[in-house]
Each structure stands twice: as structure tokens, then as C-alpha cells.
Amino acid sequence: RETYGDVARLWVFQNFIFVFDPDIYMSILRQEWSLPYGAAPSTWPLVQYYLHRTPDCMPMMLISGEKWKAPRQALQTHMFSHKAADSYQSGISSVVHDCSTYLRQNPYPQDLNQFLCNASFEMLAQILLERRMGLLDDSSGPMERQFVNSAVDAFHAVGALINFPPVTSISVLRCIPEWNKLESNMDEVWNIGMQWLEETEETRPDAALVTKLASEGKMDRQERLVNLVTILQAGVDTTSNSLAWAIYQLAKRPKEQERLREELNRVLPPEGYKREYLSELPYLKAFLREVQRVTPTAAGTIRRLPFDVECGDYVVEKDSIIMFGGEPYNLDPDLLGGDPGDFNPDRWLAATHVPKDAHPRTPVRVEGFDVMAPAPILSHPLVATPFSVGPRMCVGARVAQNEIHSFVSRICQDFKMTLDPLEQDILSVSKLVQTPDPSPQIRFEPVNM
Numbered sequence: 001r002e003t004y005g006d007v008a009r010l011w012v013f014q015n016f017i018f019v020f021d022p023d024i025y026m027s028i029l030r031q032e033w034s035l036p037y038g039a040a041p042s043t044w045p046l047v048q049y050y051l052h053r054t055p056d057c058m059p060m061m062l063i064s065g066e067k068w069k070a071p072r073q074a075l076q077t078h079m080f081s082h083k084a085a086d087s088y089q090s091g092i093s094s095v096v097h098d099c100s101t102y103l104r105q106n107p108y109p110q111d112l113n114q115f116l117c118n119a120s121f122e123m124l125a126q127i128l129l130e131r132r133m134g135l136l137d138d139s140s141g142p143m144e145r146q147f148v149n150s151a152v153d154a155f156h157a158v159g160a161l162i163n164f165p166p167v168t169s170i171s172v173l174r175c176i177p178e179w180n181k182l183e184s185n186m187d188e189v190w191n192i193g194m195q196w197l198e199e200t201e202e203t204r205p206d207a208a209l210v211t212k213l214a215s216e217g218k219m220d221r222q223e224r225l226v227n228l229v230t231i232l233q234a235g236v237d238t239t240s241n242s243l244a245w246a247i248y249q250l251a252k253r254p255k256e257q258e259r260l261r262e263e264l265n266r267v268l269p270p271e272g273y274k275r276e277y278l279s280e281l282p283y284l285k286a287f288l289r290e291v292q293r294v295t296p297t298a299a300g301t302i303r304r305l306p307f308d309v310e311c312g313d314y315v316v317e318k319d320s321i322i323m324f325g326g327e328p329y330n331l332d333p334d335l336l337g338g339d340p341g342d343f344n345p346d347r348w349l350a351a352t353h354v355p356k357d358a359h360p361r362t363p364v365r366v367e368g369f370d371v372m373a374p375a376p377i378l379s380h381p382l383v384a385t386p387f388s389v390g391p392r393m394c395v396g397a398r399v400a401q402n403e404i405h406s407f408v409s410r411i412c413q414d415f416k417m418t419l420d421p422l423e424q425d426i427l428s429v430s431k432l433v434q435t436p437d438p439s440p441q442i443r444f445e446p447v448n449m
Contacts, residue, residue: 001020001328001332004018006019006020006021006024006312007019007020007021007024007311007312007313007314008020012163013164013165014165014320014321015316015317015319015320015321016320016321016323017311017316017320017321017322017323018323018325019311019312019322019323019324019325020324020325020326020328020329021312021329022324022326022329022377022380022382022383023377023380024311024312025301025322025324025382026380026382026389027310027311027312028303028305028309028310028311028322029303029389029390030390031305031309031310032303032305032309036064036065036068036390036391036392037064037065037303037304037305037306037392038061038064038068038303038392039301039302039303039388039392040061040062041061041062041063041064041304042302042303042304042321043062043158043162043302044161044162044166044167045157045158045161045162045179045182046062046158047062048166048167048168048170048173049182049183049186050062050226052170053186053190054222054226056222057222057223057226058226059226059227059230060072060075060227060230060395061230061234061395070218070219071219071223071227072391072395073218074213074216074218074219075213075227075231075395076395077216078209078212078213079209079395079396079398079399080395080396080397080398081398082275082398084398085275085398085399085401085402086274086275086402087207088126088127088207088399088402089274089275089402089406091123091126091127091130091207092123092126092127092402092403092406093271093272093273093406093410094126095119095122095123095126095132095136096119096123096272096406096407096410096411097272097410098122098136098137099119099136099407099410099411100410100411100414100415101136101137102115102136102137103411103414103415103444104414104444104446107443107444107445107446108420108441108442108443108444109442109444111439112244112247112439112440112441112442113240113241113244113435113436113439113440114439116240116241116243116244116247117148117151117152117236117237117240118135118136118148119135119136119240119243119407120235120236120237120238120239120240120243120403121133121135121144121147121148121151121235121236122135122136123235123239123403123407124231124232124235124236124239125196125232127208127209127399128197128200128208128209128210128228128231128232129196129197129200129205129208129210130200130205130206130207130208130211131196131200131205131208135148143192146188146192147188147189147192147193148236150185150186150188150189150192151185151189151232151233151236151237152236152237153181153185154181154182154185154186154189154233155233155237155431155432155433156237156431156432157178157179157181157182157185158182158432159430159431159432159433160178160431161176161178161179161182162432167179189229189232189233190229193228193229193232193233194225194229196232197210197225197228197229197232198225201214209228210224210228213228231395231396234396235396235399235400237431237432237433237435238297238298238386238400238433239400239403239404241297241433241434241435241436242297242386242400242404243404243407243408244435244436244439244440245291245295245296245297245434245436246287246288246291246404246408247408247411247417247440247442248295248426248436248440248442249287249290249291249294249295249343250287250408250412250417251417251418251419251440251442252343252419253343254416254418256287256343256345257412257416257417259283260283260284260287260412261412261413261447263281263282263283263284264281264284264409264412264413265413267280267281268281268409268413272406272409272410272413273402273405273406273409273410275402275405278405281405281409282349282352283345283349284405284408284409285348286345286346286347286348286349287345288404288405288408289345289348289384290343290344290345290347290348292330292384292385292386293330293331293378294330294343295428295434295436296326296327296330296386296434297386297433297434298386298433298434299325299327299430299434300323300324300325300326300327301323301324301382301388302321302322302323302324303321303322304319304320304321304322305318305319305320305322306318306319309322324382326382326383326384329377329378329383330378330383334363335361335363335374335375335377335378336363336372336374336375336378337363337364337371337372337373337374337375338363338371338372344371346369346370346371347371347372347373347374348374349369350364350366350369350371350372350373351373351374351376351378351379353366353368353369353373354366354373354376358376359375359376360375360376360377361375361376361377362375363375364376385397387400411444413447413448414446414447414448415444415445415446415447416444416445416446416447417442417443417444417445418442418443418445419440419441419442419443420441420442420443421441424440424441426438426440
């Protein structure tokens with residue numbers, strides 16, 4: 001960004017346009033909103049897999065325009081609003097309680113990333129299927145473990161393929177090792193996930209998303225099942241990595257961890273987190289915002305639009321890959337008002353007191369705070385969250401937020417977390433989402449019994 005500015009072009013077998021200014025990228029999104037295209041249709045490996053698997057019924061996230069609207073509306077009725085997301089809170093809380101029980105019995109998980117994938121999947125299965133999968137009490141069978149592993153491995157294969165030019169021939173694709181890895185793992189996800197969905201259709205548990213959609217009748221059965229198996233997969237790797245970065249940062253920072261624990265213990269009742277308490281948990285929100293700034297789960301978002309689009313002072317040709325990344329802004333000291341290497345949640349507490357008429361790109365000195373409030377542009381949702389914005393915002397965003405807040409709150413209240421060993425070289429590796437690699441080694445010491 002320092003060299004090329006807020007819009008840069010790179011040719012690597014195809015035209016890549018990198019946008020770092022959220023206002024410019026928002027102007028691009030507004031040009032597509034009448035027929036929104038979203039990021040997922042640009043993930044050509046997933047598009048090609050589903051075109052060969054179920055060409056007559058593509059998942060909602062991979063289609064655009066009018067065909068996208070009806071399934072999106074049906075799904076978001078039961079997931080997207082805060083009220084809909086909150087209806088699953090008791091199930092989320094029960095899974096988080098079992099996560100705490102697991103960590104009391106296993107205070108030094110050998111593979112933290114795997115544990116968090118299991119926890120994320122258990123929460124999602126509770127929402128979609130109203131069913132526990134046994135991954136937190138060692139009662140699961142090989143099918144449950146295979147689904148989680150295949151869901152993660154398939155996403156990693158997509159991450160390895162995504163920057164290559166699209167390939168449409170299945171015979172050519174099957175000459176590519178990463179495609180074969182993607183296809184075999186996606187087949188496992190499809191076969192196992194469909195079996196669970198069909199079983200849930202038969203038993204019809206009242207609170208399951210499967211039952212709600214079937215009773216409503218706004219989606220035909222094939223469309224419903226294809227979209228649900230996609231959601232069942234998508235929530236595993238994304239939420240788990242958000243949890244991994246939060247837990248890792250807590251373990252690195254005992255003072256911030258203790259401060260958060262004090263806030264949680266003061267505000268939350270014994271049964272734990274509910275969204276109604278979030279307004280009384282400013283440090284929880286500030287801590288998670290700083291985690292997103294320093295170690296974001298999603299590096300950005302992407303579009304490939306079938307029409308020319310204005311992009312700042314440029315016109316970008318149709319079918320270009322237009323990528324937004326928030327990291328250059330999040331790490332810009334002139335916007336942050338301090339050293340980007342300093343982990344300091346207080347900056348976001350100060351940000352809540354910035355006057356509405358403050359200059360959007362200038363940090364603000366706020367009375368009562370030792371740290372500058374970042375420039376208001378850094379509170380833009382494209383920079384501050386991993387869920388994007390607008391009509392194609394992640395349909396499970398509010399559910400995921402409840403999962404993250406519930407898990408971090410419960411685990412921070414129940415355990416003192418420390419890195420063991422204290423010095424660990426953890427990198428942020430792009431595997432479609434940003435993953436801590438290697439898996440952090442963290443010891444969980446109960447703080448109450």
C-alpha cells in the first residue's frame with residue numbers, strides 16, 4: 001500500500017485488483033447490490049465441485065442474482081437476525097459447558113486446533129440438527145471425526161487452488177493433486193452430511209434448523225439439503241480459527257486475560273453468556289476487536305464481477321479478481337494512532353467515545369484514556385469483522401458471534417490459560433482462512449471448581 005496506494009493491479013495468469021480502502025471497496029459492493037454476486041461464487045474450486053456433483057441445484061452461497069434471493073431469504077429468516085440467532089443460545093451454551101468439562105479432564109490438549117474444530121462443529125450440529133455428535137466426550141464414532149477432518153481438509157484444498165486460473169474440465173482437474181484432495185474430502189462431507197440431514201428430517205426435532213425449514217416449505221427438499229450440508233461444513237473451520245486466535249491471544253497476555261475475567265465474573269450470571277449482556281461487556285468486545293486487528297481470521301473478501309466496475313479513480317475490467325484486505329489499514333500507525341505491534345484493547349474502548357463529527361482518517365485523543373482512539377475508518381465493518389457487509393454478508397454471522405462470545409466468556413471464566421512452553425513461534429498461515437500454525441500449545445488451569 002505504501003508503494004502502490006489504495007488500489008493496485010497484479011497479473012498472475014489473470015487480472016488481480018487489490019483494494020485496501022474500505023470506502024472504495026464499499027463503492028464496488030454498492031454497484032452490485034441490485035443483483036449481488038458475493039465472494040463465494042469467486043471460489044471456482046467449490047463452484048466446479050458442485051457443478052459436477054449437483055448441477056441442477058447449486059448452494060445459495062455459490063450463485064448470484066435472482067436465483068440467490070429466495071434461498072437466502074429462507075435461510076436468513078432462521079439465522080440472520082439477532083432474534084433468530086438468539087433462539088439457539090441454549091444449545092450453544094450446552095456445548096460450551098461441555099467444552100469446559102472436556103478441558104478440566106484434558107487440561108493440556110495435544111491439538112488445540114482440532115479441539116476447537118470439534119467444538120465449533122458441535123455447536124453447529126446442535127443448531128442445524130439439534131443433535132450432539134460426541135466429539136467432546138469421546139462417544140463419537142469414526143463418521144463424526146471423518147466429517148470434521150474432511151470439512152477442514154477440503155477448505156484447505158480450496159485455499160491451495162483458489163489463486164490459480166479456473167479449470168472447468170473434470171479430466172484436467174483430476175490430474176491436479178489438490179483437486180483430488182478437495183474432491184475426495186468434499187465427497188465425504190456430502191455423503192456423511194446428507195445422511196445426518198435425512199435422519200433429522202425423519203425425527204423432526206423442534207428446534208433444529210432442518211425442521212424449521214422443512215415446516216416452512218419455502219425451499220424444495222433438494223435445495224434445502226444442498227444448502228444445509230454446505231452450512232454444516234462452512235461453520236467448522238471459520239469459527240474454530242476465530243476461537244483459536246482469541247484463546248491464543250488470551251494465553252499470551254495474562255494481564256488482559258485477568259481483566260476480561262473480572263469483567264465477565266462481574267456481569268454474567270452462573271448460566272453464562274447471552275447477547276442481552278453484551279452491552280455490559282465492553283472489554284470483551286474491545287479484546288476481540290484487537291484480536292481481529294492483529295490476527296484476523298479472514299484476510300479479506302473477494303469479488304469477480306461480470307461487468308466493468310468503477311474502483312476509485314480506475315475502471316476495472318469485467319471478470320477481474322477484486323480483492324479487499326483490511327490488514328494494511330489495521331496495521332497503519334497513522335490510522336491506529338500508535339504502534340501497530342502493541343496489543344492494546346483499550347484503543348477500542350477509547351473509540352466508543354470519539355465524537356461523530358471526528359475526521360474519519362485521523363486518530364483521536366480521548367480524555368481519560370492513555371491510548372489514542374484509532375481513526376473512525378478502522379471501525380468500518382469491512383475492517384473490523386470477518387463477516388463482510390451488505391446483502392451478501394455471511395448468513396451465519398450473528399450465530400457465529402454468539403458462539404464466539406459464549407465460548408470465550410465461559411473458558412476465560414473457568415480457566416487460567418498459559419502458553420506451555422512460554423515461547424512459541426506461531427504463524428498466521430492462509431488456508432482459505434487464516435490459521436495459527438502450528439497449533440498453539442496451551443495449558444488450561446481451572447480457576448474455580
